Amino acid sequence: MKKRISILLILLFAVTLLLEVFFFNFSSVFEKKDTFEMNLSKQSNQISIETTEELYELEKSEQNKIIVERDNAKILAQHFGTEYIESKDPSLVEKDDTMYRKLLKTKIHVDMNHEYFIKKFSLMGDFVSRSGYELILYQKGERVHGELRSTIDPRIDAGIINVNAKADAFDIVMLTNYEESFSLPEDLVAQAHNDFSFNALRFFFFYFTFVIFGCILLSKESIGAKPEWWFAAICFLLGSAMIWGIGTNQVGFDEHIHEKQAYELSFVGTVETTETAMQMIGMRLPWFTNLEERKLVEAYEQENHDYSWADLSHKSILVRAENRIYAGMALGFKLGRLFKLDFATTLALAKYGNLILYIIIMFFAIRLAKSYQMLMTTIALLPNSIFIASQINYDVVVNAFLLLGAVILTNELLNPNEKLKPLNLFVMLSCFMMGSISKPIYIVIALMIVFLRKSKFHNRTQEIFLKLSILAIVGLMLYNIVKPIPFSGGERIVTDSLLYAGDKRTPGTSFMGQIQFILSSPLEYTKILLTSMGTMFYDYLIGRARFIGFAYLGAVSGIWTWLMILIGLFTTIFSVEQEKKQTIGKYYSFWNLLMIFGTSALIFTSLYISFNPVGDTSIEGVQGRYFIPLFLSFFSCFFGFRKKLSISLQLRNKIVFLLLCALNIGMIFVFVYPNNL
Amino acid sequence: MKLVKTIMSKNYIWLPMITLFCLAGFIGSLLFPNKVLDTYPINVKEEANDSARIVPLGNDNAIIYELDTIYIGKDQGEFCGIQVYLYKANEESIQGNLVLSVYIREEGQTQDEYLKNPPLSINRYALTTMANNQDVFLPIQNEKEAQGKIALVFEYEPSEQEMQKSTQKSSESIVTAASVGLWGNKNIPSQTSTIVKNKGEYKAFDGSIKAKYVYAKNGYPFLYDFRLWTFLFFAVTMSASFTSLNLRKKKRSEL
Numbered sequence: 001m002k003k004r005i006s007i008l009l010i011l012l013f014a015v016t017l018l019l020e021v022f023f024f025n026f027s028s029v030f031e032k033k034d035t036f037e038m039n040l041s042k043q044s045n046q047i048s049i050e051t052t053e054e055l056y057e058l059e060k061s062e063q064n065k066i067i068v069e070r071d072n073a074k075i076l077a078q079h080f081g082t083e084y085i086e087s088k089d090p091s092l093v094e095k096d097d098t099m100y101r102k103l104l105k106t107k108i109h110v111d112m113n114h115e116y117f118i119k120k121f122s123l124m125g126d127f128v129s130r131s132g133y134e135l136i137l138y139q140k141g142e143r144v145h146g147e148l149r150s151t152i153d154p155r156i157d158a159g160i161i162n163v164n165a166k167a168d169a170f171d172i173v174m175l176t177n178y179e180e181s182f183s184l185p186e187d188l189v190a191q192a193h194n195d196f197s198f199n200a201l202r203f204f205f206f207y208f209t210f211v212i213f214g215c216i217l218l219s220k221e222s223i224g225a226k227p228e229w230w231f232a233a234i235c236f237l238l239g240s241a242m243i244w245g246i247g248t249n250q251v252g253f254d255e256h257i258h259e260k261q262a263y264e265l266s267f268v269g270t271v272e273t274t275e276t277a278m279q280m281i282g283m284r285l286p287w288f289t290n291l292e293e294r295k296l297v298e299a300y301e302q303e304n305h306d307y308s309w310a311d312l313s314h315k316s317i318l319v320r321a322e323n324r325i326y327a328g329m330a331l332g333f334k335l336g337r338l339f340k341l342d343f344a345t346t347l348a349l350a351k352y353g354n355l356i357l358y359i360i361i362m363f364f365a366i367r368l369a370k371s372y373q374m375l376m377t378t379i380a381l382l383p384n385s386i387f388i389a390s391q392i393n394y395d396v397v398v399n400a401f402l403l404l405g406a407v408i409l410t411n412e413l414l415n416p417n418e419k420l421k422p423l424n425l426f427v428m429l430s431c432f433m434m435g436s437i438s439k440p441i442y443i444v445i446a447l448m449i450v451f452l453r454k455s456k457f458h459n460r461t462q463e464i465f466l467k468l469s470i471l472a473i474v475g476l477m478l479y480n481i482v483k484p485i486p487f488s489g490g491e492r493i494v495t496d497s498l499l500y501a502g503d504k505r506t507p508g509t510s511f512m513g514q515i516q517f518i519l520s521s522p523l524e525y526t527k528i529l530l531t532s533m534g535t536m537f538y539d540y541l542i543g544r545a546r547f548i549g550f551a552y553l554g555a556v557s558g559i560w561t562w563l564m565i566l567i568g569l570f571t572t573i574f575s576v577e578q579e580k581k582q583t584i585g586k587y588y589s590f591w592n593l594l595m596i597f598g599t600s601a602l603i604f605t606s607l608y609i610s611f612n613p614v615g616d617t618s619i620e621g622v623q624g625r626y627f628i629p630l631f632l633s634f635f636s637c638f639f640g641f642r643k644k645l646s647i648s649l650q651l652r653n654k655i656v657f658l659l660l661c662a663l664n665i666g667m668i669f670v671f672v673y674p675n676n677l
Numbered sequence: 678m679k680l681v682k683t684i685m686s687k688n689y690i691w692l693p694m695i696t697l698f699c700l701a702g703f704i705g706s707l708l709f710p711n712k713v714l715d716t717y718p719i720n721v722k723e724e725a726n727d728s729a730r731i732v733p734l735g736n737d738n739a740i741i742y743e744l745d746t747i748y749i750g751k752d753q754g755e756f757c758g759i760q761v762y763l764y765k766a767n768e769e770s771i772q773g774n775l776v777l778s779v780y781i782r783e784e785g786q787t788q789d790e791y792l793k794n795p796p797l798s799i800n801r802y803a804l805t806t807m808a809n810n811q812d813v814f815l816p817i818q819n820e821k822e823a824q825g826k827i828a829l830v831f832e833y834e835p836s837e838q839e840m841q842k843s844t845q846k847s848s849e850s851i852v853t854a855a856s857v858g859l860w861g862n863k864n865i866p867s868q869t870s871t872i873v874k875n876k877g878e879y880k881a882f883d884g885s886i887k888a889k890y891v892y893a894k895n896g897y898p899f900l901y902d903f904r905l906w907t908f909l910f911f912a913v914t915m916s917a918s919f920t921s922l923n924l925r926k927k928k929r930s931e932l
Contacts, residue, residue: 087724269714270814309810312760314891316713318898422688422917429909458919469912473905480901 008214016207020198027164028196031117035193040108040172041125041184048109049184054175055093055100063099066092091178102178110190111169115139118163118192120292123172125188127154131176137167153286156296160289162677163192199291201244201676208237209665216657223657224578224649227373228366230657231380232359235389238381238664239355242390242550243348245672247294248285248301251552252391253623256283259392262326262350266333269317272310276301276343289675298344305343322438325394328353351390354397358389361400365407371414371580372639374571374656379403379631381660382564383667387550388625395625398435402442402629405431409448410636412456413584413592420456420466425449429473435629436477441602442629443477444595446470451591481606513614518605529604532619540624547624548663553671560663567659572635574645576652583640592633599630688917696910702903710895715754717890719869721812723862731764731858732886734775734833738875740859741788742829742886745868754894756824758816761831762860762887765809771857772836774801777815780828788872788879792830797823801834804857814891830874833857861886 022029040047058066074084093100121135135148144167150159172190212234216223223230250256260281264271279285285301288294332353336346362380369376379385380403389396408428412420429446436443450467457463518525539545543558575581584592603626604619611621645652684691723729732740746756765771778796798818807813817823861871863884871882 308808312812312814313716313718313889314714314814315716316711316896316898318711318713318896320898321901419920419923420916422692422913422920425916426909426913429912433905433909458923462915462919466912466915469908469915472908473912476904476908 004218005215008218009211012207012210012214016203016210019206020203024199024202025196027117027119028194031194033194033196034116035191035195036112036116036118037189037191038110040110040188040190041186046111046113049106051104051106053178054103054105056103058099058101066099104176104178106172106174106176106184108172108174109169110172112167112192115166115168116192117166117194119194120160120192120290121148121163121170122158122160122191122292123150123152123188124158124191125185127152127157127185129154129177129179131174133159133175134171134173135161135163136171136173137163137165138169138171139167141169150289151287153297155286155300156293158293158296160292162290167192197291199676201291202673205241205245205668205673208241212237212661212665213658216654216661219654220650223653227377227653227657228363230653231366231377232363234657234661235359235362235381235386236355238386238661238668239352239359239390241665241668242387242672243351243355245668245676246390246553247288247675248280248297248344248347249287249675250280250283250285251550252388252393253551255392255551256281258326258329258394261323261394262329262392263333264315265319265323265326265330266337266350267315269314271313271315272307273313274306274310275304277305278311279304280347291676294676298342301343305346307337325397325434325438328357328397329392347392350392354392355389358385358396358400361397361404365400365404368404368407368411370411371575371582372410372572372636374653375568375635376403376407376632378564378567378571378656378660379628381664382628383548383550383664384625385628386664391551394438398439398442399625399628401431401435402445403632405429405435406445406629406632410584410632412452413448413588413636414582414639416453416585416588417455419458420452425466429470433473433477440477440481441606442599443474444599444602445629445633446474447598448591448595448633451588453587511609514609514612517615518608525608528617528619529601529608532622533600533604535618536622545624548667550667550671556667556670563659563663567656568631568635569638571656572638573641573643574652575642576645576647576649578649581642581644583642584636585640589637589640592637596630596633600627603627689914689922692910692914692917696907696914699903699907699910702899703907706897706900706903710897712893713896714757715892715894716760717892719888719890720862720864720866720885721887721889724864727863729762729860729862729887730884732861732871732873732882733858734831735835735857738833738873740831740882740886741792741872741874741879742831742888743782743826743870743872744829744890745826746824746890754892755820756817756827756890757820757893758814758891759829760812760814760889760891762810762812763804763807764858764860765804765807766856771804772838773857774803774834774836775807775813775815775857776801776830776832776834777817778830778832779817779819779823780830781822782826782828784826788828788874791828796830797827810860812887812889816891820893831859859886 038044038046040049070086073086091102093102118137123133130151130153132149132151135150136143137145137148145163145165148161148163150161152159170190170192216230219230250259252258263273263277263281273281276285286297288297329350330353332348332350333346335341336343336349341349362376366373366376366380385396385399405428408424408431412418412424412428428449432443432446436446447470449470454460454463457466536545540547540558540561543561546555546558547561548564549555604622607621608616608619612619734740742759759777763775777800779798779800780791780794780796782791800815800817802813802815817829861882861884865871865885869885871885873880873882
């Protein structure tokens, strides 16, 4: 067996190496390797330049942000008793209630004199502001190739495009910020080359892809007997592909907020924020779209990650309860500092802190799931979950703890006549509490314990006191949302004004104002709530809203949502010979569904209060991932319909693993991998 | 393993003890809060069309920063210091101290009036321990009294070596005006003013020094945990006690 695996690993290594050298570097090996380079700032008869002014409509979210900032500045001025003076932005144009940004468009035509094979095109220069350009290629006067675009960040002073085409002339159409007097950046250089490059990230991505599929196909007993170990290995490889593939690009929802918390948690007492860390916290790290840009970005980040001129601030040595969830990620930041690693590696280490914690918790969730291990594996290998586990984000640890708690709870429901064991109760409650520390709304899931039948308890006294304790825990955690324990943090300067409190991304939000609206119009709010819940559910089912996705990197179509639903149902309804047939019964199914509905309604309500303008007629901002902790409770209601399949446990598990890996790897290939070519 | 089993079998004893401990922790956390330092950024970044400027120290220059420590919020705690952005041109050659004096000021009092009174505290910070551009924390003494309307006076105090050098070359100033200073910008936060004092003359600075205020406040770091753990362990105690009670009953009936 060991020999067979060794041969497989060597063979796959050789195949991947050949693929990297001869397939991905085909043009460098078989085409001419001429390099074209020209300084566009110097006059030449090969170059012609023209500049015009253009108006571009701002996205709705950007327009909203400007309106919110103005509103907040007015409120703060009122709060402090000062006069509000609006600051003018000369590049902002407002026409017919729409905002436009004035930009400068410069077209540079370059004749290369003869034909080149262009693998990579770079535009480098001393840029002072953010800009972008479009590359238009010509061959014998005819336009060739589709749209080629790149942004130029002044921090890296370059914009590089993967081209892979032949051309003898090109146009560079540059967009730059509006300035009264415009001139081209100094030493603006255009370069086109076809050099050979060994891409280690691409090599390992394909190698491990082959290894995963090869091992699943050749596996024997272990994939059936120990799926939790398979999950751990696969999740680690998929997560690693995302961590190294995404690099320092900030692609997760609200990632910078989590990065701030995790980064600050890695310090005791005094926080040292470097320039790079400050940009990370402000979600302003430079972005890369290919390997060459990545090198420049990482060099820039490292240069500015210097603690000798870091910004200092104070915080309590003791950690706020809701921030403990960042412990794994904070440890990564701490280790990075301790071993003096570069910024990009430190950030990757912090992400590993999250990923490893997720793997450990879900490992036990799958192991304890016994007769529904593959259902848990399906939930654990959901592409959304692996993506957020590979980011700086607490959501996945929240989900993992809640799912582990839900597994222990489901096991209790599956054995209605067995008494509730103290250890199970302790672990289950601890998991629910840990999962709800940062998102207290989820603690209502623990209310299912209150609906356990008396057969689960030794006597009435035990049942009453135990259930009262659960109610107290749930009540205290929910109470903490309304009246939190005093905490440390300068943000209080604005949260003191209840008028101000609300989400900065949406105009018109107000925490207290929205609560007042709900209390004054309960029937109207019920209608808004039910309509919004129904619409979202319907949108996901018909594929109008995309559930399976990687945040800002993109999402796949509704067909893949259905594939995941079908895998979930398949692993719920179809069991194999070795699996015990167990059901939670109608009583617990009813309470489970009611609990799911109640928790969902609370999630919608919390978003309505914090994210939506007062009295809005729909609830925006609710994301599919918020419901992942409820998946097990939902699918467990179908355990009663279980049918035996006449295939082996190994084959069933292999099919499920192959489908899940194919979806995950496919998505990494489409969304993550292109930024590393 | 045997020890673990013995401990587990006696859970009806130690679980109530943990519950009582958590209850004591819950009450204790409420009664004995801890003090934590909390930083409030007041003026840390430049608006568009503004850039950071140096407010010089040395050459008889002093910076007077007037502020109201309680304007931010009602429960931000006691003002216990300020973070300012330090400027040091020739880092190695500067050996002296940054001196911060704290004065209480009354409504309507001029600088001359309140500076005549003895300062509430004088604090010295060695510049050798501070880096250029660092936002150094300057804690103050008598913080209990330094609340409300106060004035912070920043001065440069040369080292003995520098003093000796200056007496040898009396025509040279000890530290040139632009060698040491604080960073400032055009923003003027509410309830603050920055004044530059030079040879007895006061001149308002066109803007303000960049600053963060540091407050000490009560924190309840264990309250959240202890109040939840009390109920968690109470629930587990209820489960464990009755389980072992039933087991013992069962054993007795079997006997």
